[in-house]
Amino acid sequence: MIALSINWHAEDQAWLLVAQNRRGLPFGIGGSQLVAGGALLALSAPMAGRVASWAAVNPHDPTPLLRPPAWDDAVVAAAILGAALLLALLSRWTERLGLRTMLEMRSEEGREPLVGPVSVTLGPDRATIRGATWEASYDAALLTGIEEPPGYLILRFGAARPVMLPRRDLTEPDAAAVRDWAAGVLGHDDAAP
Amino acid sequence: MNEVSSGTPPRRPWERPVTPPSARPAGLWTSPAPDRGPVLVVRVDTEDEVAASRLAVAAMTPRGGLGSAALGGLVMLTAVTAVLASGSGWKSPVPEGLPLLAILAAIAAFAGLGWLAGAxxxxxxxxxxxxxxxxxxxxxxxxxxxxxxxxxARVVLGTRALHWTGPRAARRFDVALLRGLVEDRDHMMLRFGLVSVVVLPRRDLAPEQQEAVRDWVRRHAREGRA
Incomplete structure (x- = not known):
């Protein structure tokens, strides 16, 4: 039986949420939306130019509306798309910052399960994670993996059920014990070919 | 029905005292376990979780197209300004007033397109x-x-917390964490904290149980809109 006392900070959770959110996609969901919006805008800008030069010059003469695509259209569209892509890449950081702020705000009001002191108990066949206002427990057999990104140990009870252990709250023997526990639980999987 | 005829107030059959699961692992429920409230039994599969994730994203992003309508109008305004600044606009022999009307119509049209895109x-x-x-x-x-x-999984909408107890996993969220309820055609989803959710597929809930969920949320949610 391993008993750990850890403290979840808002920035840990913001990092984990953004990492989780980006899995399998080049951007998170917010980033995809930025790119889609940018593509729409890039399409509409040359159209807007044609409509403007028709409406503002001579509404009786529709020839500017039918102007074939030209280099300047491509430049404008590329500039807009480039800006959207840049913003989508930056959204990893902006999302993280926004999530962190929201988590901090909510935890100050005592409404956030993801922030605060947490006790983690890893037993032979059950893992229990308990915070001040919530609790979760899983069959040890539901463990699908252990990950070690810099600064964290992450136990996953299924892909969408991560349990984050910040390394700063774990002594080296603690971390070794958690690794041993995970290896023991996953052991029968490793033994199989 | 016979309960009504016997004169007692109509009892809601799903509201019965909850006995803690008999074979609970040691150390799992150290909190004072028995809690009263409506009991639901749900089976959540992967598709339900996908739906919950979609609902959560939808609930977290603002609705409406006002912002993108403003952006669409702004794009057209910029284009018109560029044309006028290049010195080619406002030339005779255009009849008086027509270009201004055309410009306003063009800005309105692009604002409309922007609204369609955003909404x-x-x-x-x-x-x-x-x-x-x-x-x-x-x-x-x-x-x-x-x-x-x-x-x-057995879900108890208790007076102090929501208890979710499946055969291989369990969780509890105190009512203080409850943020609200999101519903669509097939699911009801309770939100706790910023991103934690509990999804209840409607196929497992009788209409009166769904009403009990709404009622529980009305009693405990601390934020207006989910």
């Missing part, structure tokens, strides 16, 4: 992205284990 097209993109993402993350493992190990 209808971008939500579709968001929906597609969140579903694609959730499918990737949640696809069942090699042994096909659904989230939380599957099986019927």
């Amino acid at each position: 209808y097209l971008l939500p579709l993109v968001r929906r597609w992205a969140s579903v694609a993402h959730a499918r990737r993350v949640l696809r069942p493992g090699p042994d096909g284990v659904p989230p939380d190990g599957g099986g019927p």
